[in-house]
Amino acid sequence: MTTADLLAHFFGASATGITISNKIATGYAKVGDQDVCVIGTVDGTYIDNAAALQMSEQVLDCVRSKPGVPIVMLVDSEGQEPNRTAEMLGLPVYFGHLLTCLQVAREAGHKLITVATGKAIGGAFICYGMFADSIYALDSATVGLMPVEAMSAVTKIPVAILEELSKTLPALEFGAAPFALLGGVKAVWPTDETLADKLSAAIAAATPEDTRAALGKERGGRPQAYDVQQRVLAESAR
Amino acid sequence: MSLTPYHELKARERIAVIADAGSFREILPPPERVMSTYLPKLGIPVSFDDGLAIGHATIGGKPVYLAAQVGQFVGGSVGEVHSAKLVGLLKSAARDKIPCVFLIESGGVRLHEGSSGEIGIAEAIRAVFSCRAAGATTLAVIGSDIGAYGGMGILSSCCDFRLMTEHGRLGISGPIVIEKWMGKQAFDSANRALVWKTSGGKTRYVLGDADLLVNDSADSVRAGIISFLSKSAKPDLAMVEARQASLEARLEKFGQISDPDEIWKTCGITDIAAASLAEAEDFAKSFHPQNS
Numbered sequence: 039m040t041t042a043d044l045l046a047h048f049f050g051a052s053a054t055g056i057t058i059s060n061k062i063a064t065g066y067a068k069v070g071d072q073d074v075c076v077i078g079t080v081d082g083t084y085i086d087n088a089a090a091l092q093m094s095e096q097v098l099d100c101v102r103s104k105p106g107v108p109i110v111m112l113v114d115s116e117g118q119e120p121n122r123t124a125e126m127l128g129l130p131v132y133f134g135h136l137l138t139c140l141q142v143a144r145e146a147g148h149k150l151i152t153v154a155t156g157k158a159i160g161g162a163f164i165c166y167g168m169f170a171d172s173i174y175a176l177d178s179a180t181v182g183l184m185p186v187e188a189m190s191a192v193t194k195i196p197v198a199i200l201e202e203l204s205k206t207l208p209a210l211e212f213g214a215a216p217f218a219l220l221g222g223v224k225a226v227w228p229t230d231e232t233l234a235d236k237l238s239a240a241i242a243a244a245t246p247e248d249t250r251a252a253l254g255k256e257r258g259g260r261p262q263a264y265d266v267q268q269r270v271l272a273e274s275a276r
Numbered sequence: 277m278s279l280t281p282y283h284e285l286k287a288r289e290r291i292a293v294i295a296d297a298g299s300f301r302e303i304l305p306p307p308e309r310v311m312s313t314y315l316p317k318l319g320i321p322v323s324f325d326d327g328l329a330i331g332h333a334t335i336g337g338k339p340v341y342l343a344a345q346v347g348q349f350v351g352g353s354v355g356e357v358h359s360a361k362l363v364g365l366l367k368s369a370a371r372d373k374i375p376c377v378f379l380i381e382s383g384g385v386r387l388h389e390g391s392s393g394e395i396g397i398a399e400a401i402r403a404v405f406s407c408r409a410a411g412a413t414t415l416a417v418i419g420s421d422i423g424a425y426g427g428m429g430i431l432s433s434c435c436d437f438r439l440m441t442e443h444g445r446l447g448i449s450g451p452i453v454i455e456k457w458m459g460k461q462a463f464d465s466a467n468r469a470l471v472w473k474t475s476g477g478k479t480r481y482v483l484g485d486a487d488l489l490v491n492d493s494a495d496s497v498r499a500g501i502i503s504f505l506s507k508s509a510k511p512d513l514a515m516v517e518a519r520q521a522s523l524e525a526r527l528e529k530f531g532q533i534s535d536p537d538e539i540w541k542t543c544g545i546t547d548i549a550a551a552s553l554a555e556a557e558d559f560a561k562s563f564h565p566q567n568s
Contacts (some may be wrong), residue, residue: 087523088527091527120449139407222395260395
């Protein structure tokens with residue numbers, strides 16, 4: 039599906055309000071009758087210092103000029119391209135700035151909704167999409183830390199072993215459905231004509247509480263996280 | 277008093293020299309056996325604390341929550357339990373409105389636990405901002421050989437403040453990954469001077485990413501930590517607007533150069549050789565950071 043098709047699914051004719059420059063989408067559109075601000079990556083692009091600034095500028099514009107308008111984040115990015123100049127200029131700081139802008143928006147009353155539309159991998163997902171109040175993924179999206187081949191190359195554990203284990207450990211599997219079992223996305227959406235309605239309902243339902251650990255426990259994909267968090271909270275209160 | 281090089285210490289040794297004597301109370305200590313269920317399935321030894329010591333303590337008489345990563349255990353990497361301990365500690369700090377200090381030594385997400393640690397880091401980042409919203413200071417202390425990379429580099433960049441030593445490095449992709457990607461011509465990961473000038477404490481301080489640069493001794497790091505415990509940097513629109521402008525200016529000014537010495541020169545350092553050898557605190561005194 040082309041980016042234009044995808045945007046039309048979510049935003050209909052109002053998708054014309056979204057500009058794509060250097061594979062970064064920014065602008066304003068409508069989901070049903072609801073005005074929204076849109077930031078995102080398209081075509082599996084790499085995200086770098088400049089991309090982070092493009093998106094943060096849009097978030098700041100929204101906070102300044104569109105009080106309370108929900109911010110929709112679309113994610114289709116391969117990750118960050120390993121690059122020495124990007125690192126020298128402080129890539130994590132650029133990502134941290136984007137997250138801080140999103141926090142300022144949240145505190146100003148903007149709801150934050152993410153849809154992983156394509157690749158949602160590693161740092162590219164952490165640096166904005168995973169910061170939302172509610173996170174969703176298309177069923178065709180490839181969501182996760184990295185494919186088992188890449189995991190194998192670094193950990194030296196054979197692909198066959200990782201693939202076998204991933205049958206019972208969704209954390210090692212790559213995709214939208216296993217990521218949902220971990221609580222990392224709330225729901226997986228089929229790419230069809232109901233997307234705009236689903237997004238509209240998701241915006242209405244969003245609250246800022248982070249429920250991912252509880253979801254991961256309930257769905258069985260991340261059995262330890264919630265209990266360990268709660269134990270620390272209980273022990274520290276004594 | 278301890279002049280022991282901070283970067284040579286292990287996690288609990290760091291806690292011992294940073295916290296007031298005898299004040300540290302560990303939460304979920306090793307005897308509790310709260311550890312990874314993934315690693316045994318991969319045939320990898322576990323650690324009874326999953327590579328992270330957390331607890332409360334006082335530093336200079338002030339109560340803090342304190343976390344120290346164990347770099348010797350799978351590179352200080354962040355798996356499901358490790359991240360859940362971090363999140364629990366941060367939520368405790370936000371609840372109790374007391375500072376949270378991270379002694380960081382981590383390459384980022386633990387690959388062996390896949391997306392579980394990735395989500396855990398994302399939760400920890402949300403919790404960092406809960407602390408900031410509550411006025412509970414979050415301080416990343418980056419002074420170990422491994423540094424703060426990957427998701428931990430991003431998390432560190434979300435804290436109110438970053439304290440670094442010359443040994444500390446702050447980044448996302450490490451030198452070996454970059455060398456593999458770009459080739460040895462572009463980045464020789466064995467060139468230690470270049471590696472440290474790319475991501476190390478001095479360059480990060482020159483560009484304003486580290487708020488304080490201190491000498492590589494336990495006493496200097498402790499004194500530095502104390503200087504932040506009564507401060508916080510609650511994010512607001514004016515703050516992020518100023519930051520947006522300075523990060524744009526940085527990209528404009530330095531986006532096309534590849535030699536970190538050029539950055540140092542542009543920032544007013546005239547004698548590169550002397551500055552490279554200078555002790556961190558002398559280096560820091562010798563010029564005013566751009567705060568860019």
